[in-house]
Each structure stands twice: as C-alpha cells, then as structure tokens.
Amino acid sequence: MLRLQSLGRCGIIGQQKEVIEVQLMELVELSKKREAAREQLITAVNELTDALLDVLRPGDFVEVEGQKFGVLRYTSNLGDRDFFVISSEWGGPRVFGCKRPGGSFYLHGDYHAYVMVADLDDYINFARLADEIIKAFKQKLGSEIETIQKLLARWGELAKEVGNENA
Numbered sequence: 353m354l355r356l357q358s359l360g361r362c363g364i365i366g367q368q369k370e371v372i373e374v375q376l377m378e379l380v381e382l383s384k385k386r387e388a389a390r391e392q393l394i395t396a397v398n399e400l401t402d403a404l405l406d407v408l409r410p411g412d413f414v415e416v417e418g419q420k421f422g423v424l425r426y427t428s429n430l431g432d433r434d435f436f437v438i439s440s441e442w443g444g445p446r447v448f449g450c451k452r453p454g455g456s457f458y459l460h461g462d463y464h465a466y467v468m469v470a471d472l473d474d475y476i477n478f479a480r481l482a483d484e485i486i487k488a489f490k491q492k493l494g495s496e497i498e499t500i501q502k503l504l505a506r507w508g509e510l511a512k513e514v515g516n517e518n519a
Contacts, residue, residue: 412492
C-alpha cells in the first residue's frame with residue numbers, strides 16, 4: 353500500500369499514521385481523476401484540431417492573446433503532413449494531434465524533420481481560447497473572401513474596358 357510501511361520508521365505512529373494513510377488515499381483518488389480529466393481534454397482538443405485541419409490550409413494562422421494558432425506543413429524525406437500548431441514568441445511551433453502532450457519526434461523518422469509536440473499547458477490554453485480561435489479564423493476567412501470578391505469584380509470591369517477598346 354503506497355510505501356506506507358516507511359511511515360512508522362520515520363516516527364509517525366498510531367493515530368497520525370492512520371490520518372496520513374487516509375489523506376494519501378484521497379490524494380491517489382484525486383490523481384486518478386486528474387489523469388482522466390487530462391485524457392478527456394487531450395482527446396477533445398485533438399478532435400477539434402483535426403476538424404480544423406479539414407477546413408483550413410497550411411499557412412492559415414491567427415493570433416489570439418499573443419499566441420499564434422494555425423496550420424503548418426511539415427516535410428520529411430518521405431512526404432508531407434499538416435499539423436495544427438501553437439506558437440509564441442518564447443517558443444517555436446508545437447503540434448497538436450498526438451496521444452501524449454510534450455516531447456518531440458522526427459516525422460517519418462527523418463532527422464531533418466524535427467517536430468515538437470504541444471505540452472499540457474498548450475492543450476489547456478487551446479481549450480480555454482478555442483471559441484476565440486474559431487471566431488478569429490471565421491473573421492480571417494470572411495475578410496479573405498471579401499478581398500478576393502472585390503478583386504474579381506475589379507478584374508471583370510477591366511475585362512469589359514479592354515473588350516470595349518478592342519471593339
């Protein structure tokens with residue numbers, strides 16, 4: 353039972369030992385609940401970032417609370433893979449979509465394609481800002497559509513002018 357035998361050797365005996373044993377068991381239960389909550393958060397964030405990968409393209413980024421969120425394409429000697437990433441001024445891009453937060457890996461085993469994985473704080477931060485991130489992407493895409501539509505209308509007018517000059 354959780355290395356409780358050593359409590360008696362360090363001078364904790366009788367009633368104190370029982371109180372500490374109860375407190376430690378409560379701590380064990382809280383630890384299990386925390387792990388379950390973390391796993392649930394990681395799964396939810398990975399599902400949302402996967403969905404964002406379906407609608408965004410590499411190079412689409414927004415900034416929310418001083419952090420950049422978006423899609424980055426990593427290239428290895430065996431091919432490409434798009435990841436949803438977080439990056440900030442104090443750290444380079446870190447990818448979501450992995451089973452375990454933190455750490456790093458080489459894409460397709462290519463030592464020239466080093467990928468850093470978002471840590472638990474990044475996952476928590478993304479979850480906290482998810483609605484703002486989605487709103488920022490909606491605004492960015494809406495603005496991009498408006499700009500393209502204005503350019504196409506202008507080109508249509510130019511084409512008519514060129515056509516009238518040649519008539």
